[in-house]
Amino acid sequence: MANKLLEVKNLKQHFGTSSNPIKAVDGITFDVFEGETLGLVGESGCGKSTTGRSIIRLYDITDGQVIFKGKDIHASKSRQELKEFNREMQMIFQDPYASLNPRMTAGEIIAEGFDIHGLYKNKKERRDHIGDLLEAVGLNREHANRYAHEFSGGQRQRIGIARALSLNPSFIIADEPISALDVSIQAQVVNLLKKLQKERNLTYLFIAHDLSMVKYISDRIAVMYRGRIVELGEADEIYNNPIHPYTKSLLSAVPLPDPLTERKRTRIQYSHEETTEEIKVHEVLPNHFVYGSDNQIKKWFK
Numbered sequence: 572m573a574n575k576l577l578e579v580k581n582l583k584q585h586f587g588t589s590s591n592p593i594k595a596v597d598g599i600t601f602d603v604f605e606g607e608t609l610g611l612v613g614e615s616g617c618g619k620s621t622t623g624r625s626i627i628r629l630y631d632i633t634d635g636q637v638i639f640k641g642k643d644i645h646a647s648k649s650r651q652e653l654k655e656f657n658r659e660m661q662m663i664f665q666d667p668y669a670s671l672n673p674r675m676t677a678g679e680i681i682a683e684g685f686d687i688h689g690l691y692k693n694k695k696e697r698r699d700h701i702g703d704l705l706e707a708v709g710l711n712r713e714h715a716n717r718y719a720h721e722f723s724g725g726q727r728q729r730i731g732i733a734r735a736l737s738l739n740p741s742f743i744i745a746d747e748p749i750s751a752l753d754v755s756i757q758a759q760v761v762n763l764l765k766k767l768q769k770e771r772n773l774t775y776l777f778i779a780h781d782l783s784m785v786k787y788i789s790d791r792i793a794v795m796y797r798g799r800i801v802e803l804g805e806a807d808e809i810y811n812n813p814i815h816p817y818t819k820s821l822l823s824a825v826p827l828p829d830p831l832t833e834r835k836r837t838r839i840q841y842s843h844e845e846t847t848e849e850i851k852v853h854e855v856l857p858n859h860f861v862y863g864s865d866n867q868i869k870k871w872f873k
């Protein structure tokens with residue numbers, strides 16, 4: 572098995588006040604292995620984005636640990652180390668319209684990271700690097716001088732991807748990178764991400780609110796519900812053998828290609844099951860983890 576690139580241990584991110592906390596992320600634990608894509612899936616508001624933002628240090632976390640290449644990101648005080656984390660971990664955002672400054676050219680957007688890090692003092696080297704990144708994401712070198720608003724949604728997301736690649740990171744958090752795009756463009760962006768992963772040995776945390784596209788990109792999938800992970804396993808396992816009723820419900824919402832079968836099948840509604848029993852992690856099959864009480868697992872795993 573590949574090395575662990577990232578270890579998230581009992582991560583908590585609470586907002587609000589101590590008397591009225593919003594437990595956006597409430598004790599999640601998972602690893603991300605070098606070169607893999609871990610899909611993080613769950614409905615709106617379950618804490619996916621907060622997880623991504625906490626990992627990348629956009630927030631000071633409430634509790635837990637985030638260990639990247641063996642170093643605790645949130646405990647680190649060394650400026651050099653923090654700079655290195657910033658370089659190695661990048662984020663691609665959902666909305667390519669909101670996340671790119673329309674008053675900047677594609678070249679300026681892509682170069683922002685390496686300008687801050689003081690790379691490429693030489694103008695030609697800088698321009699060449701921008702051009703290489705544009706080509707790597709399927710755009711033309713000449714696009715460097717166009718403004719963000721002159722591009723289509725899919726092209727903008729490609730610029731967002733080029734920006735994320737600009738410092739040669741090893742780990743990318745893609746926060747619903749295709750949700751705002753036309754369906755016809757979504758597969759192109761997923762294919763691009765896959766191609767770049769192979770070429771650059773990237774590791775992804777791919778956040779999505781449904782399971783439809785995640786299947787094509789993820790090696791493993793973690794299903795999140797109300798700030799916690801409820802099921803985690805190989806992508807095929809999660810698709811073919813879901814155990815947690817919430818995962819089953821999410822799967823029943825994935826549209827099927829055949830319209831006849833699609834019309835016949837019923838959507839499984841999930842209703843939250845309160846329990847006073849202790850929630851534990853159960854390895855129901857090798858590398859397939861389900862979170863629930865002993866009795867719940869007995870009931871679900873038949």
Ligand SMILES: Nc1ncnc2c1ncn2[C@@H]1O[C@H](COP(=O)(O)OP(=O)(O)OP(=O)(O)O)[C@@H](O)[C@H]1O
Nearest residue numbers: 586587593595614615616617618619620621622780
């Ligand atoms: N900065 C914040 N301050 C207060 N509450 C927040 C903050 N960020 C997120 N929350 C709350 O935390 C919960 C989880 O939000 P989060 O955005 O992580 O969910 P999500 O699964 O990514 O949803 P979406 O797909 O809609 O972005 C929500 O109830 C949200 O309102």
